[in-house]
Amino acid sequence: MKRIYELKAEVECELLRNSKTIQIHKQDCQSFTQSFKHFIGDFLTGTKYRGFTPLPIRCVDGADRYMGASEYIYFFYITKNIAIGTSDVPFDYSDYDLKSKLMDATGLTKSIDLQDYNTSVRFELTGTFNIATETDVKETGLYGTFKAESGGEYTFLVSRDVLTTPIHVVPGDVLIVRYRITIS
Numbered sequence: 001m002k003r004i005y006e007l008k009a010e011v012e013c014e015l016l017r018n019s020k021t022i023q024i025h026k027q028d029c030q031s032f033t034q035s036f037k038h039f040i041g042d043f044l045t046g047t048k049y050r051g052f053t054p055l056p057i058r059c060v061d062g063a064d065r066y067m068g069a070s071e072y073i074y075f076f077y078i079t080k081n082i083a084i085g086t087s088d089v090p091f092d093y094s095d096y097d098l099k100s101k102l103m104d105a106t107g108l109t110k111s112i113d114l115q116d117y118n119t120s121v122r123f124e125l126t127g128t129f130n131i132a133t134e135t136d137v138k139e140t141g142l143y144g145t146f147k148a149e150s151g152g153e154y155t156f157l158v159s160r161d162v163l164t165t166p167i168h169v170v171p172g173d174v175l176i177v178r179y180r181i182t183i184s
Helices: 034-045
Strands: 007-017 020-028 073-085 101-104 107-113 121-130 135-148 153-169 174-183
Touching: 007 135, 007 153, 020 153, 034 135, 034 153, 073 121, 073 174, 101 135, 135 174, 153 174
Parallel strands: none
Antiparallel strands: 007 020, 007 174, 073 101, 073 135, 107 121, 121 174, 135 153
């Protein structure tokens, strides 16, 4: 029997002011990048060993990397980092970084839920942002990384999400961004 896998994700932003939650925003992630889809495609097909032409993975430095043809991947994370930005430019499939990055998370926590591992796996990555500038946060980004046998480590954008409701932050605020990914 052929198994079809489903990937679902959501992003949640929680704004704390004076240690109190003043805003929570949640939305589904509909914006997985071309690089992430190519990464998953290459990983699942075993490109290097089956003689397929690898698909380009555009990394945050703007360069295309090909995992499989010349690089054997010996570890990867689809939950490496989270960043926030100020652009409301609509998502484009070819995005490879945030359009206007404000900052990377200063504190990251990761968890995995395997309670129902026969049918699904759930990852959660939480990033903390200590705000120093008044602005509107309009985009979030989830980053992955892979390390090649040659020693090169490459970071790529998994998902860029333009928030349906911008979050106004001021100095002293703490913004907590959570990405939840479920594969079932």
